[in-house]
Amino acid sequence: MGASVTGGGKQDRSRGRRGRYRPLAEINVTPFVDVMLVLLIIFMVAAPLLTAGVQVDLPKAQARPLPQDNKPLEVTLNQNGAIFLVDTEVTMDQLIPRLSAIAGENRELRIYVRADSRLDYGSVMKLIGAINAAGFTKVALVADNKNK
Numbered sequence: 001m002g003a004s005v006t007g008g009g010k011q012d013r014s015r016g017r018r019g020r021y022r023p024l025a026e027i028n029v030t031p032f033v034d035v036m037l038v039l040l041i042i043f044m045v046a047a048p049l050l051t052a053g054v055q056v057d058l059p060k061a062q063a064r065p066l067p068q069d070n071k072p073l074e075v076t077l078n079q080n081g082a083i084f085l086v087d088t089e090v091t092m093d094q095l096i097p098r099l100s101a102i103a104g105e106n107r108e109l110r111i112y113v114r115a116d117s118r119l120d121y122g123s124v125m126k127l128i129g130a131i132n133a134a135g136f137t138k139v140a141l142v143a144d145n146k147n148k
Helices: 010-020 030-050 092-103 121-133
Strands: 073-077 083-085 088-090 111-115 139-141
Touching: 073 092, 073 121, 083 092, 088 092, 092 121, 111 121, 121 139
Parallel strands: 073 111, 111 139
Antiparallel strands: 073 083, 083 088
């Protein structure tokens, strides 16, 4: 004859079954953390590559950035006096027709002028004057607000 350690009976058997087949209530977060770390590394490597544009040494300023509702066009004047519309080098004669073609009838398009700090004031004002003479009224100068 066999003896039962738990005391036997119908109640003890049902309790034992519930204890054995209980679902695991822990969430394994290790794969989630692994995926997040890989994505973090990918974005850290890719972020510097997303900043496109012509490299210029911008003048320093204390002003805060203006609130933006749509993406402006960038016109860049580098240290050598070359003019770039976004990333494409253009001459002064090509700039206004290209700006007009991009803007169409919208003369309220915002245009940011990025000029190298080593340029003289006259060349920057000549560029802004040409853009303004074409009918574009929202022209702004871009400055680097980092204090170095």
